[in-house]
Amino acid sequence: MPTSVETQTNAESPQPGAGIRNWLTAEIPGSAVQARAQRAYFGWIRFLRNPLAVVGLSVIVLLVLAAVFAPWIATHDPLVQNLATRLQPPSAEHWFGTDQLGRDLYSRVIYGARITLYIVLLVTALVAPIGLLIGTLAGYYGGAIDVALMRLTDIFLAFPGLVLALAFVAALGPGLENAVIAISLTNWPGFARLARAETLIVRSSDYIAASRLQGASSGRIVGMHIVPMCMPSVVVRATLSMAGVILTAAGLGFLGLGAQPPSPEWGAMLSSGRRYMLDYWWMATFPGLAIVLVSLAFNLFGDGLRDVLDPRNE
Amino acid sequence: MPLIDIRDLRVSFGEGVGAIRAVDAVSITIEEGEVYGLVGESGCGKSTLLRALAGLNPNWSGAMTVAGQILGPRRSTAQYKLMQMVFQDPYGSLHPRHTIDGLLAEPLAIHAIGESDRRIVEALDRVGLDASFRFRYPHQLSGGQRQRVAIARALIVEPRVLLLDEPTSALDVSIQAEVLNLLDDLRRSQKLTYLFVSHDLAVVTHMCRRIGVMRAGRLLEEMTVDALLAGGTTHPYTRHLYRASAGYDRRLADTAEVLDDSDEEIA
Numbered sequence: 388m389p390t391s392v393e394t395q396t397n398a399e400s401p402q403p404g405a406g407i408r409n410w411l412t413a414e415i416p417g418s419a420v421q422a423r424a425q426r427a428y429f430g431w432i433r434f435l436r437n438p439l440a441v442v443g444l445s446v447i448v449l450l451v452l453a454a455v456f457a458p459w460i461a462t463h464d465p466l467v468q469n470l471a472t473r474l475q476p477p478s479a480e481h482w483f484g485t486d487q488l489g490r491d492l493y494s495r496v497i498y499g500a501r502i503t504l505y506i507v508l509l510v511t512a513l514v515a516p517i518g519l520l521i522g523t524l525a526g527y528y529g530g531a532i533d534v535a536l537m538r539l540t541d542i543f544l545a546f547p548g549l550v551l552a553l554a555f556v557a558a559l560g561p562g563l564e565n566a567v568i569a570i571s572l573t574n575w576p577g578f579a580r581l582a583r584a585e586t587l588i589v590r591s592s593d594y595i596a597a598s599r600l601q602g603a604s605s606g607r608i609v610g611m612h613i614v615p616m617c618m619p620s621v622v623v624r625a626t627l628s629m630a631g632v633i634l635t636a637a638g639l640g641f642l643g644l645g646a647q648p649p650s651p652e653w654g655a656m657l658s659s660g661r662r663y664m665l666d667y668w669w670m671a672t673f674p675g676l677a678i679v680l681v682s683l684a685f686n687l688f689g690d691g692l693r694d695v696l697d698p699r700n701e
Numbered sequence: 702m703p704l705i706d707i708r709d710l711r712v713s714f715g716e717g718v719g720a721i722r723a724v725d726a727v728s729i730t731i732e733e734g735e736v737y738g739l740v741g742e743s744g745c746g747k748s749t750l751l752r753a754l755a756g757l758n759p760n761w762s763g764a765m766t767v768a769g770q771i772l773g774p775r776r777s778t779a780q781y782k783l784m785q786m787v788f789q790d791p792y793g794s795l796h797p798r799h800t801i802d803g804l805l806a807e808p809l810a811i812h813a814i815g816e817s818d819r820r821i822v823e824a825l826d827r828v829g830l831d832a833s834f835r836f837r838y839p840h841q842l843s844g845g846q847r848q849r850v851a852i853a854r855a856l857i858v859e860p861r862v863l864l865l866d867e868p869t870s871a872l873d874v875s876i877q878a879e880v881l882n883l884l885d886d887l888r889r890s891q892k893l894t895y896l897f898v899s900h901d902l903a904v905v906t907h908m909c910r911r912i913g914v915m916r917a918g919r920l921l922e923e924m925t926v927d928a929l930l931a932g933g934t935t936h937p938y939t940r941h942l943y944r945a946s947a948g949y950d951r952r953l954a955d956t957a958e959v960l961d962d963s964d965e966e967i968a
Contacts, residue, residue: 416836422800426838593794596757597851601808601858602781611807615798 430695440691446684453500463491465498465651474667484669486659492669495651496677502652503681506567506636507629513571515625518578519617523609525579526586537583540576548573549635556644563652566645570635574628581624585617619696626689630682637678653678702769704894705731705754705862710763712746712753723749724761725918733861736888736895738909738926740902740942746918747898751864754896755786768861782812785855786864790871791847795839801825801850802835808858824853827890828883845876849883856891863888865897869904881908902946906930914939 416422434440453460462482469489477484483492525536543551548570555569589595590613598612639645640654648655653674660670712724724746731737739747753761759774766772767783788794795804805824809817822832828849839847848868855863868884869877881904888895899905905912906926914921914936922936934940 415833416800419800419802419836422802422836422838593788593790594796596752597786597788597794597854598796598807599757600755600781600784600786601854602776602778602811603807607811612796615796 434691434695437691437694439687440694443684443687443689443691446680447688450500450504450681450684453497454504457497457501461491461494461497463494465490465495466649474663474670476667477669483673484667486656486670487663487667492656492673495656496653496673499651499653499656499674499677500681502563502646502650503633503636503677506563506570507632507685509567510570510574510632511625511629513567514574514628515578515621517571518575519582519614519621521575522579522582522584523586523613523617526583527590527605527609527613533583536579540579543573543576544580546573548631549638552635552639553642553644556639561644561647563646563650566636566639569639570632573635574632577628578621578624581620582617585620586613589613589616619693623689623693623696626685626692629685630689633678633682633685703730704733704735704768705729705737705896706764706766707750707754708764710750710753710761710765712749712758712761722918724753726763727915727918727920729913729920729923731894731896733894734888734892735911736897736909738905738912739896739898739915740900740905740912741915742900742942745915747915748866750915751786751866751896751898755784755864756781778812782858783860784862784864785858785860786866787848787851787855787868789867791844791851792839792871794851795847797839800836800838801842804839804850804854805857808854812858814858820857824857825850827856827887828853843876844872845880848872848876848880852880852883852887856887856893859891860893862894862896865895867899867901868897870899870901877904884908902929902943914942 410421411425411428413421413425416425434444467490469485471489472481472485473487473489475481475485475489481491481493483496486492486495521536521540525533546554551573552566552569555572556565559565559568595608595612598608603611636645636652637654637657640652640656641658643655643658646652646655656674657671657678660667660672660674664671707727707729710724710727711722713720713722715721727746727750729737729739739750741747749758752758754765754767754772756772756776761774764771767780770780770783772780799807802821805821806817808814809820814820821835825832825834830846830849830853834842834846834850839850842850848871852868863884865884869880872880884895885908887893895908897905897908906929909926911923911925912929913923916938921938922934924933924935924939928934929939929943932940934943
């Protein structure tokens with residue numbers, strides 16, 4: 388008898404989280420917030436169907452966690468040298484071994500996540516808005532503005548990214564901030580081209596004509612109507628280009644033009660490990676693996692995001 | 702004084718020898734409360750005329766006056782409020798990333814009209830959509846529902862003139878009748894004036910009292926629908942168009958060739 392009562396109460400009481408689920412899948416959204424949340428929820432469901440993209444997202448989440456909680460995750464101070472324990476192979480004390488100055492490689496790789504994330508976020512925050520602005524303005528206004536802005540982007544596109552970044556760093560001097568500026572300068576033209584192409588498709592559509600007939604100003608049309616249509620492809624492009632940014636940053640670090648020696652930047656670590664590679668394999672291997680893993684993760688995540696955000700899939 | 706007065710309107714695309722005159726010296730006057738139908742085959746310039754009148758194409762010459770306001774190539778916000786337009790394709794005229802609520806709130810924000818909550822619910826109600834549609838996205842709506850939203854958006858700023866660019870040709874037949882009846886009711890209750898562009902004479906004779914027939918950028922003739930139904934057409938092209946709207950006819954297809962030949966002489 389008691390068991391049947393128990394099952395009854397179980398059936399009546401809603402499952403935990405059922406309220407939120409119902410709210411997210413309700414046929415009729417009751418507010419703008421709910422409508423937006425539903426849209427995000429269905430996008431998330433579509434994203435989860437792509438296992439590789441989920442793997443990519445997990446690695447990125449791990450990267451962010453490692454960067455945020457680096458002092459707690461790391462076993463040693465990444466900068467403290469101990470020449471007595473230099474070039475130790477991986478062990479229980481030093482999980483990834485130690486480098487030529489006796490620094491713990493595991494801790495350095497963990498702290499390196501901070502630098503990588505810092506570069507990636509800063510470059511994206513600089514590049515995406517600039518590219519979006521220039522691209523949408525060129526596409527919307529057309530004519531002389533379009534010609535001027537696009538020739539400017541052509542000039543930047545004419546140089547290979549790393550070579551131009553090298554030239555900028557050579558002119559500005561080595562350092563993390565200058566590396567960020569150099570990478571940004573070589574990265575924005577792609578965004579501008581993309582945003583312009585999207586704008587050209589959107590601007591002749593009826594819904595833009597409709598809002599113009601309502602008296603919407605050009606700024607309003609660009610900001611409220613064209614930019615939202617460009618956002619998905621810009622976000623996807625930003626995610627995919629993060630892999631390239633990481634590689635370029637590592638390349639600059641490798642050449643000694645990015646982050647400077649004591650700081651645990653993956654490219655610089657790879658570079659210093661290169662000299663010891665034949666005898667002490669772990670020095671180059673772990674930073675190299677970190678670079679590969681993270682840039683691969685951004686690529687996989689970007690691919691999954693494209694499937695979700697592309698309006699043609701709706 | 703007529704509400705809409707179009708005089709000697711010319712619109713051309715391109716320049717020099719290759720220029721195409723899409724609208725060539727067309728003059729139309731429309732009284733307040735009237736439904737004026739503009740008919741003609743695809744590419745005759747009827748939509749181009751409408752877009753020039755609406756203010757979407759600034760490259761025109763001639764004179765256009767609406768409600769006493771002389772229209773220039775650039776419009777003021779108040780002039781935009783005077784005339785609104787409903788587009789042919791309800792799948793293309795609603796922004797895919799805005800909710801219905803956002804679509805209807807925007808014109809209110811532009812024209813600084815208050816009480817947006819009440820007005821949005823009212824506007825939806827007026828076109829026969831209940832409040833449950835308010836926070837949906839256009840892709841969750843059917844074609845007929847989308848066109849109703851487009852009509853609600855046009856009417857929310859309380860215009861005096863509604864420009865209809867084949868508003869039902871993208872809808873299936875049963876929905877067409879619903880939307881046409883809705884437009885008819887709204888015209889009465891909101892005291893609107895319609896300029897109705899269509900290639901479908903059956904729809905136009907249902908909606909309008911007076912029609913203008915366009916071909917190759919020119920206004921061939923104007924007449925009342927009664928005269929058209931009584932067979933009082935003066936131009937052979939109008940008669941041809943009228944007979945074509947009755948359905949496919951083998952004999953008609955044969956006469957069409959004859960008509961094309963005789964027309965080249967006119968041009």
